[in-house]
Amino acid sequence: MSDRIKDFEARLGRRFTDPALLERALTHASHGDGRSRSDSNERLEFLGDRVLGLMAAEALHERFPGLDEGGLASRLNALVNKEACARAARQVDLGEALRLSPAEARLGGREKASILADACEAVIGALYLDGGLEAARGFFLAQWGEALDNLAKRPRDAKSRLQEWAARTGRPAPVYSVIARSGPDHRPVFTVEVSVGALNAQAEGASKQAAERAAADLILTAETRL
Structure with a gap:
Protein backbone atom coordinates (compact mmCIF):
# COMPACT_ATOMS: atom_id res chain seq x y z
CA MET A 1 0.00 0.00 0.00
CA SER A 2 1.10 3.56 -0.69
CA ASP A 3 1.73 5.97 2.17
CA ARG A 4 -1.44 7.85 1.23
CA ILE A 5 -3.56 4.73 1.59
CA LYS A 6 -1.83 3.77 4.85
CA ASP A 7 -2.60 7.23 6.22
CA PHE A 8 -6.22 6.83 5.15
CA GLU A 9 -6.40 3.43 6.85
CA ALA A 10 -5.18 5.11 10.03
CA ARG A 11 -7.89 7.77 9.70
CA LEU A 12 -10.47 5.01 9.41
CA GLY A 13 -9.19 3.56 12.66
CA ARG A 14 -9.15 0.03 11.28
CA ARG A 15 -6.32 -2.16 10.04
CA PHE A 16 -7.52 -4.24 7.11
CA THR A 17 -6.94 -7.98 7.18
CA ASP A 18 -6.83 -7.81 3.39
CA PRO A 19 -5.20 -4.47 2.49
CA ALA A 20 -5.85 -5.13 -1.22
CA LEU A 21 -9.56 -4.54 -0.56
CA LEU A 22 -8.92 -1.01 0.65
CA GLU A 23 -6.54 -0.33 -2.22
CA ARG A 24 -9.16 -1.41 -4.73
CA ALA A 25 -11.85 0.66 -3.01
CA LEU A 26 -9.70 3.73 -3.57
CA THR A 27 -8.89 2.98 -7.22
CA HIS A 28 -10.85 5.07 -9.70
CA ALA A 29 -11.59 3.67 -13.16
CA SER A 30 -9.24 6.26 -14.67
CA HIS A 31 -6.22 4.83 -12.85
CA GLY A 32 -3.77 3.41 -15.36
CA ASP A 33 -5.51 5.58 -17.99
CA GLY A 34 -8.60 3.39 -17.78
CA ARG A 35 -6.91 0.31 -19.19
CA SER A 36 -7.96 -2.00 -16.34
CA ARG A 37 -11.47 -1.09 -15.26
CA SER A 38 -11.81 -4.56 -13.71
CA ASP A 39 -9.29 -3.41 -11.08
CA SER A 40 -11.28 -0.29 -10.21
CA ASN A 41 -13.63 0.27 -7.28
CA GLU A 42 -16.85 -0.10 -9.30
CA ARG A 43 -17.83 -3.56 -8.01
CA LEU A 44 -17.12 -2.54 -4.42
CA GLU A 45 -19.17 0.61 -4.98
CA PHE A 46 -22.11 -1.55 -6.07
CA LEU A 47 -21.84 -3.64 -2.91
CA GLY A 48 -21.24 -0.68 -0.62
CA ASP A 49 -24.31 1.13 -1.91
CA ARG A 50 -26.49 -1.80 -0.81
CA VAL A 51 -24.72 -2.14 2.55
CA LEU A 52 -25.16 1.59 3.18
CA GLY A 53 -28.86 1.34 2.40
CA LEU A 54 -29.24 -1.54 4.85
CA MET A 55 -27.38 0.25 7.64
CA ALA A 56 -29.29 3.49 7.11
CA ALA A 57 -32.64 1.69 7.06
CA GLU A 58 -31.71 -0.23 10.19
CA ALA A 59 -30.64 2.93 12.02
CA LEU A 60 -33.84 4.77 11.07
CA HIS A 61 -36.02 1.80 12.06
CA GLU A 62 -34.42 1.83 15.51
CA ARG A 63 -34.35 5.60 16.05
CA PHE A 64 -37.84 6.47 14.79
CA PRO A 65 -40.24 3.77 16.02
CA GLY A 66 -43.26 6.04 15.51
CA LEU A 67 -42.68 6.81 11.83
CA ASP A 68 -44.61 5.13 9.04
CA GLU A 69 -43.03 3.85 5.83
CA GLY A 70 -43.30 7.21 4.08
CA GLY A 71 -41.56 9.07 6.87
CA LEU A 72 -38.78 6.51 6.99
CA ALA A 73 -38.35 6.58 3.21
CA SER A 74 -37.94 10.36 3.05
CA ARG A 75 -35.31 10.24 5.78
CA LEU A 76 -33.55 7.34 4.07
CA ASN A 77 -33.25 9.42 0.90
CA ALA A 78 -31.57 12.17 2.91
CA LEU A 79 -28.96 9.72 4.21
CA VAL A 80 -27.97 7.65 1.19
CA ASN A 81 -27.79 10.19 -1.63
CA LYS A 82 -24.53 10.97 -3.39
CA GLU A 83 -24.01 14.27 -1.62
CA ALA A 84 -24.25 12.59 1.78
CA CYS A 85 -21.63 10.06 0.68
CA ALA A 86 -19.36 12.80 -0.67
CA ARG A 87 -19.70 14.69 2.61
CA ALA A 88 -18.70 11.57 4.56
CA ALA A 89 -15.73 11.10 2.22
CA ARG A 90 -14.54 14.65 2.85
CA GLN A 91 -14.80 14.16 6.62
CA VAL A 92 -12.06 11.52 6.42
CA ASP A 93 -10.05 13.21 3.63
CA LEU A 94 -10.74 10.28 1.33
CA GLY A 95 -9.76 12.31 -1.72
CA GLU A 96 -6.13 12.40 -0.61
CA ALA A 97 -5.94 8.60 -0.81
CA LEU A 98 -7.60 8.13 -4.20
CA ARG A 99 -5.72 6.38 -6.99
CA LEU A 100 -6.44 8.43 -10.10
CA SER A 101 -4.90 8.89 -13.50
CA PRO A 102 -2.63 11.96 -13.70
CA ALA A 103 -5.13 13.56 -16.08
CA GLU A 104 -8.06 13.04 -13.68
CA ALA A 105 -5.99 14.34 -10.78
CA ARG A 106 -5.14 17.50 -12.74
CA LEU A 107 -8.85 18.01 -13.44
CA GLY A 108 -9.59 18.09 -9.72
CA GLY A 109 -10.74 14.50 -9.36
CA ARG A 110 -9.80 14.39 -5.70
CA GLU A 111 -12.50 16.95 -4.99
CA LYS A 112 -15.23 15.83 -7.40
CA ALA A 113 -18.36 14.95 -5.47
CA SER A 114 -19.26 12.08 -7.81
CA ILE A 115 -15.85 10.43 -7.48
CA LEU A 116 -15.76 10.93 -3.71
CA ALA A 117 -19.27 9.53 -3.26
CA ASP A 118 -18.54 6.44 -5.34
CA ALA A 119 -15.28 5.81 -3.50
CA CYS A 120 -17.02 6.24 -0.14
CA GLU A 121 -19.51 3.53 -1.07
CA ALA A 122 -16.62 1.35 -2.25
CA VAL A 123 -14.87 1.80 1.10
CA ILE A 124 -18.07 0.69 2.85
CA GLY A 125 -18.10 -2.39 0.61
CA ALA A 126 -14.46 -3.10 1.43
CA LEU A 127 -15.09 -2.72 5.16
CA TYR A 128 -18.02 -5.10 4.90
CA LEU A 129 -15.99 -7.77 3.09
CA ASP A 130 -13.01 -7.39 5.41
CA GLY A 131 -14.76 -7.19 8.76
CA GLY A 132 -18.45 -7.85 8.25
CA LEU A 133 -21.37 -5.59 9.00
CA GLU A 134 -19.93 -4.42 12.32
CA ALA A 135 -16.86 -2.96 10.61
CA ALA A 136 -19.01 -1.17 8.05
CA ARG A 137 -21.42 0.00 10.74
CA GLY A 138 -18.59 1.56 12.75
CA PHE A 139 -17.69 3.77 9.78
CA PHE A 140 -21.34 4.56 9.09
CA LEU A 141 -22.12 5.65 12.64
CA ALA A 142 -18.94 7.74 12.84
CA GLN A 143 -19.57 9.59 9.58
CA TRP A 144 -23.39 9.66 9.51
CA GLY A 145 -24.03 10.11 13.24
CA GLU A 146 -24.62 13.85 13.04
CA ALA A 147 -26.92 13.45 10.05
CA LEU A 148 -28.93 10.85 11.95
CA ASP A 149 -29.24 13.19 14.92
CA ASN A 150 -30.40 16.01 12.64
CA LEU A 151 -33.15 13.80 11.27
CA ALA A 152 -34.90 13.93 14.63
CA LYS A 153 -36.61 16.83 12.88
CA ARG A 154 -38.47 16.45 9.63
CA PRO A 155 -35.87 16.49 6.80
CA ARG A 156 -35.87 19.69 4.78
CA ASP A 157 -34.71 18.17 1.49
Whole structure:
Protein backbone atom coordinates (compact mmCIF):
# COMPACT_ATOMS: atom_id res chain seq x y z
CA MET A 1 0.00 0.00 0.00
CA SER A 2 1.10 3.56 -0.69
CA ASP A 3 1.73 5.97 2.17
CA ARG A 4 -1.44 7.85 1.23
CA ILE A 5 -3.56 4.73 1.59
CA LYS A 6 -1.83 3.77 4.85
CA ASP A 7 -2.60 7.23 6.22
CA PHE A 8 -6.22 6.83 5.15
CA GLU A 9 -6.40 3.43 6.85
CA ALA A 10 -5.18 5.11 10.03
CA ARG A 11 -7.89 7.77 9.70
CA LEU A 12 -10.47 5.01 9.41
CA GLY A 13 -9.19 3.56 12.66
CA ARG A 14 -9.15 0.03 11.28
CA ARG A 15 -6.32 -2.16 10.04
CA PHE A 16 -7.52 -4.24 7.11
CA THR A 17 -6.94 -7.98 7.18
CA ASP A 18 -6.83 -7.81 3.39
CA PRO A 19 -5.20 -4.47 2.49
CA ALA A 20 -5.85 -5.13 -1.22
CA LEU A 21 -9.56 -4.54 -0.56
CA LEU A 22 -8.92 -1.01 0.65
CA GLU A 23 -6.54 -0.33 -2.22
CA ARG A 24 -9.16 -1.41 -4.73
CA ALA A 25 -11.85 0.66 -3.01
CA LEU A 26 -9.70 3.73 -3.57
CA THR A 27 -8.89 2.98 -7.22
CA HIS A 28 -10.85 5.07 -9.70
CA ALA A 29 -11.59 3.67 -13.16
CA SER A 30 -9.24 6.26 -14.67
CA HIS A 31 -6.22 4.83 -12.85
CA GLY A 32 -3.77 3.41 -15.36
CA ASP A 33 -5.51 5.58 -17.99
CA GLY A 34 -8.60 3.39 -17.78
CA ARG A 35 -6.91 0.31 -19.19
CA SER A 36 -7.96 -2.00 -16.34
CA ARG A 37 -11.47 -1.09 -15.26
CA SER A 38 -11.81 -4.56 -13.71
CA ASP A 39 -9.29 -3.41 -11.08
CA SER A 40 -11.28 -0.29 -10.21
CA ASN A 41 -13.63 0.27 -7.28
CA GLU A 42 -16.85 -0.10 -9.30
CA ARG A 43 -17.83 -3.56 -8.01
CA LEU A 44 -17.12 -2.54 -4.42
CA GLU A 45 -19.17 0.61 -4.98
CA PHE A 46 -22.11 -1.55 -6.07
CA LEU A 47 -21.84 -3.64 -2.91
CA GLY A 48 -21.24 -0.68 -0.62
CA ASP A 49 -24.31 1.13 -1.91
CA ARG A 50 -26.49 -1.80 -0.81
CA VAL A 51 -24.72 -2.14 2.55
CA LEU A 52 -25.16 1.59 3.18
CA GLY A 53 -28.86 1.34 2.40
CA LEU A 54 -29.24 -1.54 4.85
CA MET A 55 -27.38 0.25 7.64
CA ALA A 56 -29.29 3.49 7.11
CA ALA A 57 -32.64 1.69 7.06
CA GLU A 58 -31.71 -0.23 10.19
CA ALA A 59 -30.64 2.93 12.02
CA LEU A 60 -33.84 4.77 11.07
CA HIS A 61 -36.02 1.80 12.06
CA GLU A 62 -34.42 1.83 15.51
CA ARG A 63 -34.35 5.60 16.05
CA PHE A 64 -37.84 6.47 14.79
CA PRO A 65 -40.24 3.77 16.02
CA GLY A 66 -43.26 6.04 15.51
CA LEU A 67 -42.68 6.81 11.83
CA ASP A 68 -44.61 5.13 9.04
CA GLU A 69 -43.03 3.85 5.83
CA GLY A 70 -43.30 7.21 4.08
CA GLY A 71 -41.56 9.07 6.87
CA LEU A 72 -38.78 6.51 6.99
CA ALA A 73 -38.35 6.58 3.21
CA SER A 74 -37.94 10.36 3.05
CA ARG A 75 -35.31 10.24 5.78
CA LEU A 76 -33.55 7.34 4.07
CA ASN A 77 -33.25 9.42 0.90
CA ALA A 78 -31.57 12.17 2.91
CA LEU A 79 -28.96 9.72 4.21
CA VAL A 80 -27.97 7.65 1.19
CA ASN A 81 -27.79 10.19 -1.63
CA LYS A 82 -24.53 10.97 -3.39
CA GLU A 83 -24.01 14.27 -1.62
CA ALA A 84 -24.25 12.59 1.78
CA CYS A 85 -21.63 10.06 0.68
CA ALA A 86 -19.36 12.80 -0.67
CA ARG A 87 -19.70 14.69 2.61
CA ALA A 88 -18.70 11.57 4.56
CA ALA A 89 -15.73 11.10 2.22
CA ARG A 90 -14.54 14.65 2.85
CA GLN A 91 -14.80 14.16 6.62
CA VAL A 92 -12.06 11.52 6.42
CA ASP A 93 -10.05 13.21 3.63
CA LEU A 94 -10.74 10.28 1.33
CA GLY A 95 -9.76 12.31 -1.72
CA GLU A 96 -6.13 12.40 -0.61
CA ALA A 97 -5.94 8.60 -0.81
CA LEU A 98 -7.60 8.13 -4.20
CA ARG A 99 -5.72 6.38 -6.99
CA LEU A 100 -6.44 8.43 -10.10
CA SER A 101 -4.90 8.89 -13.50
CA PRO A 102 -2.63 11.96 -13.70
CA ALA A 103 -5.13 13.56 -16.08
CA GLU A 104 -8.06 13.04 -13.68
CA ALA A 105 -5.99 14.34 -10.78
CA ARG A 106 -5.14 17.50 -12.74
CA LEU A 107 -8.85 18.01 -13.44
CA GLY A 108 -9.59 18.09 -9.72
CA GLY A 109 -10.74 14.50 -9.36
CA ARG A 110 -9.80 14.39 -5.70
CA GLU A 111 -12.50 16.95 -4.99
CA LYS A 112 -15.23 15.83 -7.40
CA ALA A 113 -18.36 14.95 -5.47
CA SER A 114 -19.26 12.08 -7.81
CA ILE A 115 -15.85 10.43 -7.48
CA LEU A 116 -15.76 10.93 -3.71
CA ALA A 117 -19.27 9.53 -3.26
CA ASP A 118 -18.54 6.44 -5.34
CA ALA A 119 -15.28 5.81 -3.50
CA CYS A 120 -17.02 6.24 -0.14
CA GLU A 121 -19.51 3.53 -1.07
CA ALA A 122 -16.62 1.35 -2.25
CA VAL A 123 -14.87 1.80 1.10
CA ILE A 124 -18.07 0.69 2.85
CA GLY A 125 -18.10 -2.39 0.61
CA ALA A 126 -14.46 -3.10 1.43
CA LEU A 127 -15.09 -2.72 5.16
CA TYR A 128 -18.02 -5.10 4.90
CA LEU A 129 -15.99 -7.77 3.09
CA ASP A 130 -13.01 -7.39 5.41
CA GLY A 131 -14.76 -7.19 8.76
CA GLY A 132 -18.45 -7.85 8.25
CA LEU A 133 -21.37 -5.59 9.00
CA GLU A 134 -19.93 -4.42 12.32
CA ALA A 135 -16.86 -2.96 10.61
CA ALA A 136 -19.01 -1.17 8.05
CA ARG A 137 -21.42 0.00 10.74
CA GLY A 138 -18.59 1.56 12.75
CA PHE A 139 -17.69 3.77 9.78
CA PHE A 140 -21.34 4.56 9.09
CA LEU A 141 -22.12 5.65 12.64
CA ALA A 142 -18.94 7.74 12.84
CA GLN A 143 -19.57 9.59 9.58
CA TRP A 144 -23.39 9.66 9.51
CA GLY A 145 -24.03 10.11 13.24
CA GLU A 146 -24.62 13.85 13.04
CA ALA A 147 -26.92 13.45 10.05
CA LEU A 148 -28.93 10.85 11.95
CA ASP A 149 -29.24 13.19 14.92
CA ASN A 150 -30.40 16.01 12.64
CA LEU A 151 -33.15 13.80 11.27
CA ALA A 152 -34.90 13.93 14.63
CA LYS A 153 -36.61 16.83 12.88
CA ARG A 154 -38.47 16.45 9.63
CA PRO A 155 -35.87 16.49 6.80
CA ARG A 156 -35.87 19.69 4.78
CA ASP A 157 -34.71 18.17 1.49
CA ALA A 158 -36.78 19.92 -1.18
CA LYS A 159 -37.02 16.84 -3.40
CA SER A 160 -38.47 14.78 -0.56
CA ARG A 161 -40.94 17.53 0.34
CA LEU A 162 -42.01 17.94 -3.28
CA GLN A 163 -42.58 14.21 -3.65
CA GLU A 164 -44.66 14.12 -0.46
CA TRP A 165 -46.65 17.18 -1.54
CA ALA A 166 -47.35 15.70 -4.98
CA ALA A 167 -48.61 12.47 -3.45
CA ARG A 168 -50.69 14.30 -0.84
CA THR A 169 -52.38 16.50 -3.46
CA GLY A 170 -53.02 13.71 -5.96
CA ARG A 171 -50.44 14.89 -8.49
CA PRO A 172 -48.06 12.63 -10.43
CA ALA A 173 -44.58 12.01 -9.05
CA PRO A 174 -41.97 14.64 -9.93
CA VAL A 175 -39.87 13.92 -13.03
CA TYR A 176 -36.38 15.45 -13.29
CA SER A 177 -34.51 16.01 -16.56
CA VAL A 178 -31.05 17.44 -17.20
CA ILE A 179 -31.56 19.89 -20.05
CA ALA A 180 -28.08 21.47 -20.15
CA ARG A 181 -24.56 21.04 -18.82
CA SER A 182 -21.90 23.72 -19.09
CA GLY A 183 -18.56 24.67 -17.59
CA PRO A 184 -15.32 22.67 -17.26
CA ASP A 185 -15.32 19.11 -15.94
CA HIS A 186 -13.93 20.17 -12.57
CA ARG A 187 -16.57 22.90 -12.15
CA PRO A 188 -19.69 21.92 -14.07
CA VAL A 189 -23.04 23.72 -14.05
CA PHE A 190 -26.16 21.61 -14.52
CA THR A 191 -29.55 22.94 -15.59
CA VAL A 192 -32.40 20.68 -14.51
CA GLU A 193 -36.13 20.85 -15.18
CA VAL A 194 -38.64 19.26 -12.83
CA SER A 195 -42.21 18.53 -13.90
CA VAL A 196 -45.14 17.69 -11.66
CA GLY A 197 -48.02 17.23 -14.04
CA ALA A 198 -48.58 20.63 -15.66
CA LEU A 199 -46.23 22.37 -13.22
CA ASN A 200 -42.58 22.78 -14.10
CA ALA A 201 -39.51 24.74 -13.06
CA GLN A 202 -35.85 25.02 -14.09
CA ALA A 203 -32.80 25.66 -11.93
CA GLU A 204 -29.02 25.46 -12.02
CA GLY A 205 -26.58 23.83 -9.64
CA ALA A 206 -22.97 22.68 -9.29
CA SER A 207 -24.21 19.07 -9.35
CA LYS A 208 -27.24 17.38 -10.80
CA GLN A 209 -28.60 16.75 -7.31
CA ALA A 210 -28.15 20.39 -6.28
CA ALA A 211 -29.95 21.58 -9.42
CA GLU A 212 -32.77 19.11 -8.80
CA ARG A 213 -33.22 20.38 -5.24
CA ALA A 214 -33.22 23.99 -6.42
CA ALA A 215 -35.83 23.24 -9.09
CA ALA A 216 -37.99 21.37 -6.58
CA ASP A 217 -37.75 24.31 -4.20
CA LEU A 218 -38.98 26.67 -6.92
CA ILE A 219 -42.21 24.69 -7.34
CA LEU A 220 -42.66 24.39 -3.58
CA THR A 221 -42.18 28.14 -3.14
CA ALA A 222 -44.63 28.95 -5.91
CA GLU A 223 -47.32 26.39 -5.05
CA THR A 224 -47.10 25.71 -1.32
CA ARG A 225 -46.06 27.15 2.01
CA LEU A 226 -44.11 24.06 3.13
